[in-house]
Amino acid sequence: MKSGLKRSNAPIFWSLFGAGGMLSALFGPVLVFITGIAVPLGLLLPAGTMSYPKMLAFAQNFIGKGFIFAVIALFLWFAAHRIYHSLHEIGIHPGLLAKLLCYGSAFAATLISAYVLLGLGF
Amino acid sequence: MSDTKKIIEIEVLRYQPESDTEPHLEVYKVPFSDDMSVLQGVQYIKDNFDGSLTFRWSCRMAICGSCGMMINGIPKLSCETFLRDYYPNRVRVEAMAHFPIEKDLVVDLSGFIGKLESIQPYIIPREARSLEQGEYIQSPEQFNAYIQFTSCINCTLCYAACPQFGLNPDFIGPAAIALLHRYNMDSRDGAAEQRMELVASEEGVFNCSAVGYCSEVCPKHVDPANAVNINKTNAAKDYFLRFLSPKGGSK
Structure with a gap:
C-alpha cells in the first residue's frame, strides 16, 4: 500500500451533488413545466395554482418548506459541483477561487433560503 | 479470391528519443488484404519500410493486452482492428494517449x-x-x-x-x-x-x-x-x- 495518502473530502460535495442530481432529474423538468409553462400560460392547471396565498401556505407548511429548501439548496450544490468539475475538464484548472465561487455560492444560497423559509413562519 | 492488393495510407506517430525532440507523423503506403489488422499493417511497415519502427505486440488475438494504440484517435487493440474498415481513407496510428512515450508507439507503463x-x-x-x-x-x-x-x-x-x-x-x-x-x-x-x-x-x-x-x-x-x-x-x-x-x- 502506498504511504502518505491523504483522505479526500470529496464525499461531502459528492453526496450533495448526488442528492441534487437525483432530485433535479426527478423534479427539474416538471418544475420547469409547472412554473415556466403551465402556470404562466394557464394550461392544464386551475387558475391561481401558484397565487401568493397558496404559495405562502405551501411555504409555511412543514413539508412544503422542506421541499422548497431541498429543491433550492440541493439543485445549487449539484450545479456548483458540475460547474467546478466541468471547468477542470475543459482545461481551466480551477483553483481555490473557483472552488470558493462555486461551492461558496451554493453554501450562501443554502443559508439564505433556510433563513427566508424559516422567517415565513409555520 | 480476387486478391489484387489495395493500398492504404497509414500515418504513424514516430518518436525516436535518440534523435527526435518531439513526436511527428509519418505516412506509409501499405498494401493490404481484407483480413489484415492494423497491427499487421504496422508490422508490414517495420518489415518493409523502416525496421526501427517500434511497437508492442504478442498474441494477435486480443488477449495479451500489449498492442493498444490510438487508432484514428480512439484507444483500440490494433490486433482486432481491421484496415478494411478505414479504407479508402487514411488511418492514423499513435501511441496511447495520456502516457509518456518511450519510443514510437511504445509508452511508459x-x-x-x-x-x-x-x-x-x-x-x-x-x-x-x-x-x-x-x-x-x-x-x-x-x-x-x-x-x-x-x-x-x-x-x-x-x-x-x-x-x-x-x-x-x-x-x-x-x-x-x-x-x-x-x-x-x-x-x-x-x-x-x-x-x-x-x-x-x-x-x-x-x-x-x-x-x-x-x-x-x-x-x-x-x-x-x-x-x-x-x-x-x-x-x-x-x-x-x-x-x-x-x-x-x-x-
Whole structure:
C-alpha cells in the first residue's frame, strides 16, 4: 500500500451533488413545466395554482418548506459541483477561487433560503 | 479470391528519443488484404519500410493486452482492428494517449504497474486457515460478484480513454480500481478496509467524473466505470460512517 495518502473530502460535495442530481432529474423538468409553462400560460392547471396565498401556505407548511429548501439548496450544490468539475475538464484548472465561487455560492444560497423559509413562519 | 492488393495510407506517430525532440507523423503506403489488422499493417511497415519502427505486440488475438494504440484517435487493440474498415481513407496510428512515450508507439507503463501493486491485487484472507480446514467453498452467487472484474488484460486502453487520468496522472484509474474491486468482492478476501485508504484518498475514486468512456473502450467488457462508481458509494459511506464503525474505518 502506498504511504502518505491523504483522505479526500470529496464525499461531502459528492453526496450533495448526488442528492441534487437525483432530485433535479426527478423534479427539474416538471418544475420547469409547472412554473415556466403551465402556470404562466394557464394550461392544464386551475387558475391561481401558484397565487401568493397558496404559495405562502405551501411555504409555511412543514413539508412544503422542506421541499422548497431541498429543491433550492440541493439543485445549487449539484450545479456548483458540475460547474467546478466541468471547468477542470475543459482545461481551466480551477483553483481555490473557483472552488470558493462555486461551492461558496451554493453554501450562501443554502443559508439564505433556510433563513427566508424559516422567517415565513409555520 | 480476387486478391489484387489495395493500398492504404497509414500515418504513424514516430518518436525516436535518440534523435527526435518531439513526436511527428509519418505516412506509409501499405498494401493490404481484407483480413489484415492494423497491427499487421504496422508490422508490414517495420518489415518493409523502416525496421526501427517500434511497437508492442504478442498474441494477435486480443488477449495479451500489449498492442493498444490510438487508432484514428480512439484507444483500440490494433490486433482486432481491421484496415478494411478505414479504407479508402487514411488511418492514423499513435501511441496511447495520456502516457509518456518511450519510443514510437511504445509508452511508459511504469506508473500503471505501480498503481497495480498499490491496490494489493491478491487475496488477503479474512483469517488464517489451516490445511485441515480444506478448500474455500464459494457459491455461484459469490463467484458472480467478482468474475466480471477478473477479465482485465491490463491493456490500459481505459487509461488512454480517461480524461481525468489525462488531467491527473496520480489518479489510480479505471483498470486498477476494477481489479481492486475484484478482490474486495471476493468472498475469500478480507482486505476491503485496507484498500479503502487508497480508494478514499485524493488519488482515489473521486477523481472520476463518470464520463464512462473507460467502459466503452474496454475490449473485455470489464466495465471499470461501474467498479469506480460502486467504490465512490463505498468511500462516501466510509467517510460518514467511519466514526460509528468499531475500528474507526480507515484513516
